[in-house]
Amino acid sequence: MRVLVVNAGSSSLKCQLIETDGKASMMKCLAEKVGSDDAYMNVSFYPDFDKTRYNVGGMRVEQVLAKLLDVLEDDPESPVSGLEQIDAIGNRIVAGGEYFTRATLIDDEAWENLLKCEELAPLHNPPADACIALLRERMPQTPQVAVFDTAFHQTMPPKAYMYPLPMRYYDEYRIRRYGAHGTSHRYAAQQAANLLGRPLRDLGLITCHLGSGGSITAVNHGKSIDTTMGFTPLEGLMMGTRSGSIDPAIITYIMRREHKSFDEIDALLNKQSGVLGISGVSSDMREVLEAADAGNQDAELAIDMYVYKIQKAIGGFYATMTRTDAVVMTAGIGENSAELREKIFAGLAHMGMILDKDRNNVEGAIGVNRIISIDDSPIKICVVTTDEEIRIARETDALVSRM
Numbered sequence: 361m362r363v364l365v366v367n368a369g370s371s372s373l374k375c376q377l378i379e380t381d382g383k384a385s386m387m388k389c390l391a392e393k394v395g396s397d398d399a400y401m402n403v404s405f406y407p408d409f410d411k412t413r414y415n416v417g418g419m420r421v422e423q424v425l426a427k428l429l430d431v432l433e434d435d436p437e438s439p440v441s442g443l444e445q446i447d448a449i450g451n452r453i454v455a456g457g458e459y460f461t462r463a464t465l466i467d468d469e470a471w472e473n474l475l476k477c478e479e480l481a482p483l484h485n486p487p488a489d490a491c492i493a494l495l496r497e498r499m500p501q502t503p504q505v506a507v508f509d510t511a512f513h514q515t516m517p518p519k520a521y522m523y524p525l526p527m528r529y530y531d532e533y534r535i536r537r538y539g540a541h542g543t544s545h546r547y548a549a550q551q552a553a554n555l556l557g558r559p560l561r562d563l564g565l566i567t568c569h570l571g572s573g574g575s576i577t578a579v580n581h582g583k584s585i586d587t588t589m590g591f592t593p594l595e596g597l598m599m600g601t602r603s604g605s606i607d608p609a610i611i612t613y614i615m616r617r618e619h620k621s622f623d624e625i626d627a628l629l630n631k632q633s634g635v636l637g638i639s640g641v642s643s644d645m646r647e648v649l650e651a652a653d654a655g656n657q658d659a660e661l662a663i664d665m666y667v668y669k670i671q672k673a674i675g676g677f678y679a680t681m682t683r684t685d686a687v688v689m690t691a692g693i694g695e696n697s698a699e700l701r702e703k704i705f706a707g708l709a710h711m712g713m714i715l716d717k718d719r720n721n722v723e724g725a726i727g728v729n730r731i732i733s734i735d736d737s738p739i740k741i742c743v744v745t746t747d748e749e750i751r752i753a754r755e756t757d758a759l760v761s762r763m
Contacts, residue, residue: 361760362386362445363753367452368421368491369572370483371395375428377439377446378753385749386439387432391416391424403428405437422490429498449495449504450756452543452748453488454593455480456508458534463511463755465763466492466504474506480538480592483630503763505756512542515583523591537595539587541569541691543748545577548690551729551744556686564683566674569746570700571691572600572643576670578677586680588673594629598669600643603633638662645693645700667700671707678711686740687713695745696726705741712738 361381367374371394377387388409391401394416401424402411414431416424432438440446451466457480459473466474474492478485495504513521521537522530529535545567552567553560560582567577574597577587588596598604611625620628636643639662641651651659678684687708693700698721705715714737719730725743733741 365749368488376749380757421487450752454484509542513539520586570694
C-alpha cells in the first residue's frame with residue numbers, strides 16, 4: 361500500500377510517501393520555520409533522495425502541504441503521476457483526548473471529534489486539522505487515518521493520569537493527563553529492546569523524546585505507565601518555547617499585575633517561554649549552544665535549566681519503576697546532540713547510568729541506533745533514531761486494509 365504520511369507541527373511539516381509492502385520510502389519532505397519569511401521545504405525522491413529546496417516563506421502549514429501535492433503531481437521524478445495513485449493518508453495527531461484510544465479512520469463523526477481536541481494541543485492539533493481539511497478537499501476519495509500521540513499513554517493507571525482537583529472536573533470535562541509523543545515513545549522502546557536483544561515485554565525503559573518539544577515516559581513491560589506531558593503538551597519539561605511545569609499561581613499573579621488576557625497568557629507560556637524565553641537567543645538548541653560557547657550567560661543558564669529538568673524527570677521515573685534496564689534518547693536533540701547527552705548523564709552516573717564518552721561522540725554515528733553506555737553500566741543508555749512516519753504508515757495500512 362502506498363501511504364502518504366503527514367506530520368504537521370506548529371512550525372514544521374514532515375511528510376513521507378511510504379510503500380508499506382516493501383517498507384520503503386519513495387518521497388521525503390521536510391519544511392522548517394513555517395510561518396516565517398525564510399521558511400523552506402526540501403523534497404527528495406527515491407532512489408537518490410537528492411534534495412530540491414523550495415521557498416515557502418509566509419505560508420501556513422496546510423499551504424506548504426498544498427505545495428508538496430503540486431510537486432508530487434508535476435515533478436517528473438515523482439513516484440506518482442497523479443494523487444489518485446496514493447492509496448491512503450496517515451496523519452499524526454498530537455492529542456486525541458478520550459475520544460480516540462487508537463488509530464481511527466477519519467469520517468464525519470471522527471472529524472467533529474478531532475476539532476473538539478484542538479484546545480488540548482493548541483500548537484499542533486490546529487495545523488494538523490488544517491492539513492486534514494485540505495486533503496479531504498484535494499483527495500476526497502482517499503481514506504485518511506488519524507494516528508494519535510496520546511493513544512500509547514492510555515495504559516497509564518489512574519494514580520498517574522488523574523490530577524488532584526475536584527472529581528467533577530474529570531467527570532464533566534475529562535481533565536486528566538493525556539501525554540504526547542506516544543508514537544515516538546512506542547517506536548523508541550521497541551528499537552531499544554532490539555538493541556538490547558531482549559523482548560520489550562521483559563524490560564523497564566525510560567524513553568526521552570527531546571526535540572523542540574520534549575517528553576519523558578516510563579515504559580514498563582512495553583506499556584506507558586507515566587509521562588511528563590499532561591492535559592496538554594505544555595506540562596512537563598522545559599522545551600523550545602514552552603515553559604513546562606511551573607507554579608500555577610504564577611499565571612494568576614502575572615494576569616493581575618499586567619492585566620493580560622487568557623490568550624496572551626496562553627501565548628506567553630506556549631510560544632515565548634522555555635529555552636527561547638531564558639536565553640533570549642532562540643528556541644533552537646543548536647543556536648543556544650553556540651551562544652553559550654561565545655560566552656552568553658543567559659544561554660548558559662537556559663542549557664543548565666534544560667538539562668536539570670531532564671535529570672529530575674529521569675530520576676523521578678527511576679523511582680517509580682520496579683526496574684530500569686535502559687534510558688533511551690531520541691528525537692532531534694536526543695539523537696543529535698552528543699554535548700547535551702554528556703551533560704545530562706554526567707548528573708545521573710550515581711544512579712547507574714554511566715555514559716561512555718567515546719561511544720557518545722562517534723563521528724558519523726548520527727542516524728545509527730546504538731548503545732552509548734560503558735559495557736558494565738548497570739543501566740544502559742541507548743540512542744535511537746525516531747521514525748514516527750513508518751509507524752504511522754503501518755498503522756494506516758493495517759486499518760485501511762481491514763475496511
